[in-house]
Amino acid sequence: MKMGRRISIVSGKGGVGKTTVAANLSVALAKLGEKVLVVDADVAMANLALLFGLQSAPITFQDVLLGEAEIYDAMYEGPYGLTVVPSGLSLQAYRRVNPDKMSEVLRGIENEFDYIFLDAPAGIGDNAMAAMAATKEAIFVVTPDKASIADALKAKLTAERIGVKPYAAILNMVRGFPEEPTEEDVKNILELAVLGSVPEDKEVRRSLLLKKPSPVVVRKPDSPAAKAFMQIASRISGIQPKQEEKKGFLTFIKSLFKKKK
Ligand SMILES: Nc1ncnc2c1ncn2[C@@H]1O[C@H](COP(=O)(O)OP(=O)(O)OP(=O)(O)O)[C@@H](O)[C@H]1O
Numbered sequence: 001m002k003m004g005r006r007i008s009i010v011s012g013k014g015g016v017g018k019t020t021v022a023a024n025l026s027v028a029l030a031k032l033g034e035k036v037l038v039v040d041a042d043v044a045m046a047n048l049a050l051l052f053g054l055q056s057a058p059i060t061f062q063d064v065l066l067g068e069a070e071i072y073d074a075m076y077e078g079p080y081g082l083t084v085v086p087s088g089l090s091l092q093a094y095r096r097v098n099p100d101k102m103s104e105v106l107r108g109i110e111n112e113f114d115y116i117f118l119d120a121p122a123g124i125g126d127n128a129m130a131a132m133a134a135t136k137e138a139i140f141v142v143t144p145d146k147a148s149i150a151d152a153l154k155a156k157l158t159a160e161r162i163g164v165k166p167y168a169a170i171l172n173m174v175r176g177f178p179e180e181p182t183e184e185d186v187k188n189i190l191e192l193a194v195l196g197s198v199p200e201d202k203e204v205r206r207s208l209l210l211k212k213p214s215p216v217v218v219r220k221p222d223s224p225a226a227k228a229f230m231q232i233a234s235r236i237s238g239i240q241p242k243q244e245e246k247k248g249f250l251t252f253i254k255s256l257f258k259k260k261k
């Protein structure tokens with residue numbers, strides 16, 4: 001039996017990278033060998049499916065929340081054995097969804113996974129609160145600007161109010177300007193540990209544009225953003241990534257040396 005950690009990926013401000021973080025962090029932890037489920041809990045503006053090319057999935061999380069399907073029917077296989085539960089794009093189905101059912105559904109399967117990540121809607125509205133309330137912990141995604149950090153503080157207070165533990169923050173879309181708030185600033189303002197920074201990386205945006213979309217951790221493991229996501233996943237799990245077999249010059253020399261011994 002696994003000790004599933006249910007973690008929502010939230011933010012105050014929209015567009016800061018929650019869906020990107022939820023997808024890539026899930027893939028990164030799966031790559032490290034963890035059993036991971038990622039759920040699109042942004043039932044109004046479902047985006048997660050697009051990143052995994054699951055936009056035509058016949059059964060979605062909405063069907064589960066409507067009581068018309070079992071959660072297992074809405075599970076699809078992602079990279080490295082990751083399990084993905086997408087939401088549908090239908091506005092009609094969304095209107096009938098009962099977001100309060102989320103918690104019940106996810107509690108029922110938490111022992112089957114090491115991690116369950118929820119891609120939440122932005123802000124502190126009803127849907128965002130329902131997503132948070134379906135988890136025990138929350139990760140706050142912020143970008144290095146004052147508005148995003150101020151809004152994250154509101155989201156953090158909301159989480160605390162409904163009994164969800166603020167676990168940590170992730171600083172996304174870092175450009176490296178000297179004026180940018182740093183990890184230290186985020187830590188001090190939010191009074192929260194910072195798991196790491198993900199740089200602004202054009203490969204992240206490209207993930208969605210491709211004919212066969214997939215998260216940057218899968219597509220471009222050597223890109224700066226993918227490396228950052230792997231580091232954050234290591235930090236969360238305490239698992240070090242296996243040394244990739246690099247056929248570099250040094251490895252070549254070492255292999256010759258080994259053979260002679
Ligand atoms: N580190 C990054 N570098 C470059 N682009 C990024 C990065 N992170 C996210 N993006 C891009 O920013 C846009 C918004 O990201 P995303 O959809 O993940 O945000 P969100 O917080 O989920 O938005 P919403 O609040 O609408 O749900 C996307 O086009 C995504 O590709």
Ligand SMILES: [Mg+2]
Nearest residue numbers: 018019042047
């Ligand atoms: Mg999103």
